[in-house]
Amino acid sequence: SQTIHQWPATLVQPVGSPLSLECTVEGTSNPNLYWYRQAAGRGLQLLFYSVGIGQISSEVPQNLSASRPQDRQFILSSKKLLLSDSGFYLCAWSVRGKGNQPQHFGDGTRLSIL
Amino acid sequence: QKEVEQDPGPLSVPEGAIVSLNCTYSNSAFQYFMWYRQYSRKGPELLMYTYSSGNKEDGRFTAQVDKSSKYISLFIRDSQPSDSATYLCAMNAGGTSYGKLTFGQGTILTVHP
Numbered sequence: 001s002q003t004i005h006q007w008p009a010t011l012v013q014p015v016g017s018p019l020s021l022e023c024t025v026e027g028t029s030n031p032n033l034y035w036y037r038q039a040a041g042r043g044l045q046l047l048f049y050s051v052g053i054g055q056i057s058s059e060v061p062q063n064l065s066a067s068r069p070q071d072r073q074f075i076l077s078s079k080k081l082l083l084s085d086s087g088f089y090l091c092a093w094s095v096r097g098k099g100n101q102p103q104h105f106g107d108g109t110r111l112s113i114l
Numbered sequence: 115q116k117e118v119e120q121d122p123g124p125l126s127v128p129e130g131a132i133v134s135l136n137c138t139y140s141n142s143a144f145q146y147f148m149w150y151r152q153y154s155r156k157g158p159e160l161l162m163y164t165y166s167s168g169n170k171e172d173g174r175f176t177a178q179v180d181k182s183s184k185y186i187s188l189f190i191r192d193s194q195p196s197d198s199a200t201y202l203c204a205m206n207a208g209g210t211s212y213g214k215l216t217f218g219q220g221t222i223l224t225v226h227p
Contacts, residue, residue, distance in 0.1 A: 006157075032212050043202070043219045044158075049212050057212070090157050100146045100165065100208035103215060105157035 002027035006091050006106035014114050019064075019078040021109050023091030026072065031093040033074040034103060035066055038088040050074060051096060086113045117141050120203055120218025129227050133190040137203035137218045140184065144205040144216070147179050149188045152200045152220070161201075162188065193225045 003026045013019060025031050035047040046059045048066035056066050063082050067075045074091055088110050092103040120137045127133055135149075146165045150158035162177040164170045170177045176189040186205075190197055203218040 044215075044217045046214065049214075051212050092157075094213050099210040099213040100206055101213055102146075102148050102160050102163045102204075103213065104160060105150075107157045108155075110155065 002093070002104065004091060004093055004104060004106040006089075006109055008109060009107065010110045010112075012112045012114060013081050015083055016080050019076070019081050019085070019111070021076040021089055021091075021111075023074040023076075023106060024072055025074075025093045028072070028093065028095075030071060030096040032096050032103075033068060034092040034094075035074065035076050036090040036092065036105075038090060038108075044090065048076070081113050083113050086111055115140055117216050118203065118205060118218045121221055122219050124222040124224060126224045126226065127193055129193060129195060129225055131193050131225070133193050133197070133223060133225075135188040135190075135201050135203075135221050135223070137186050137205075138184055139186075139205060139216075141205075141207065141216070142181075142184065143207040143209075144184075145208050146206040147177070147186050148204040148206075148215070149175075149177055150202040150204060151197075152202060154199075158202055195225050195227055198224045 006023050033050045036044045038044050050068045064078050090108045092105045094103045095101045118139045149162040152158040164177050167179050167181045174191045178187040200220040200222050202220045204215045
């Protein structure tokens with residue numbers, strides 16, 4: 001069966017510090033991968049998606065970037081965090097090439113910026 | 115107008131009640147519909163996935179889609195305290211390789227013993 005791992009589960013960072021959140025998927029090959037941010041009471045906002053290694057698409061302009069160095073690894077980064085980057089970050093995967101398939105989520109990273 | 119509207123609740127019901135959760139949408143291109151359950155401090159978990167009008171049943175859960183009215187529902191029978199969570203509807207128009215989902219805002223449900 002497929003599993004998705006995210007770490008760390010919780011992170012507290014000062015303003016201006018760098019960020020690296022990692023997500024890995026097991027049990028499937030060539031998945032589509034996604035990064036979302038969920039603010040309290042505001043639903044899920046798609047940040048990035050990737051249909052293959054090195055292929056990253058951004059949905060919204062922001063202070064963050066994403067990379068996919070391996071087929072089942074997705075990384076969310078920032079060089080200098082802002083207060084507005086606080087939130088709950090979720091990684092998800094879906095079957096590649098099938099745009100109608102549901103997405104499956106990890107348990108997220110709760111990021112607090114001080 | 116948001117593409118997907120979902121009553122945020124909160125919704126509080128006694129154990130054993132039938133729960134109805136609803137979403138309306140404006141984009142007629144949406145063809146695939148999902149319901150997710152999200153416990154506090156966890157990621158959303160897929161509950162139901164449907165792609166046609168009508169009903170789909172899985173245990174105590176029934177998903178209903180009415181494309182003519184642009185309305186979807188999730189019914190929970192014999193609700194349990196363990197059903198207490200936030201429920202998110204999501205939908206997808208298909209036609210792309212990466213599957214862009216549009217989510218509702220989520221409904222907070224509490225089932226009390």
